[in-house]
Amino acid sequence: MIVRTLKECQQSERRVVTETWESTRMLLKDDNMGFSFHITTIYKGTETHIWYQNHLESVYCISGQGEVETIADGKVYPIEPGTLYILDKHDEHLLRATTEDMVMACVFNPPVTGREVHDENGVYPLCD
Numbered sequence: 001m002i003v004r005t006l007k008e009c010q011q012s013e014r015r016v017v018t019e020t021w022e023s024t025r026m027l028l029k030d031d032n033m034g035f036s037f038h039i040t041t042i043y044k045g046t047e048t049h050i051w052y053q054n055h056l057e058s059v060y061c062i063s064g065q066g067e068v069e070t071i072a073d074g075k076v077y078p079i080e081p082g083t084l085y086i087l088d089k090h091d092e093h094l095l096r097a098t099t100e101d102m103v104m105a106c107v108f109n110p111p112v113t114g115r116e117v118h119d120e121n122g123v124y125p126l127c128d
């Protein structure tokens with residue numbers, strides 16, 4: 001069995017910080033579980049353009065307020081604590097935290113690898 005705490009993972013290279021979000025990858029491909037598990041904070045007042053073409057992802061909101069817009073149909077779904085969104089169609093989307101930072105628990109299949117950590121594969125932050 002493996003046991004890790006968010007605190008110790010945040011103090012390691014598992015924590016990745018960008019302009020609009022930060023994420024701590026608590027469980028990665030090399031754990032051989034078939035999925036990865038991340039605790040991600042989306043910063044208040046930001047919009048992030050995301051399209052995981054090679055992964056399925058599901059995201060559960062622990063705290064904060066925001067919304068997710070699916071680009072194909074323009075639908076906007078509010079996100080609040082307790083909301084789970086499931087990108088079962090590799091949906092291209094815009095993720096926004098509105099009045100507060102959003103803290104999310106995320107799972108990926110296939111699992112994210114260390115390499116994807118560095119090139120942010122599939123994540124395209126919007127340019128100003």
Ligand code: 9YT
Nearest residue numbers: 023024038040059104106
């Ligand atoms: C909310 C969300 O899409 N999180 C994805 C995980 C995060 N961007 C990461 O660890 O790359």
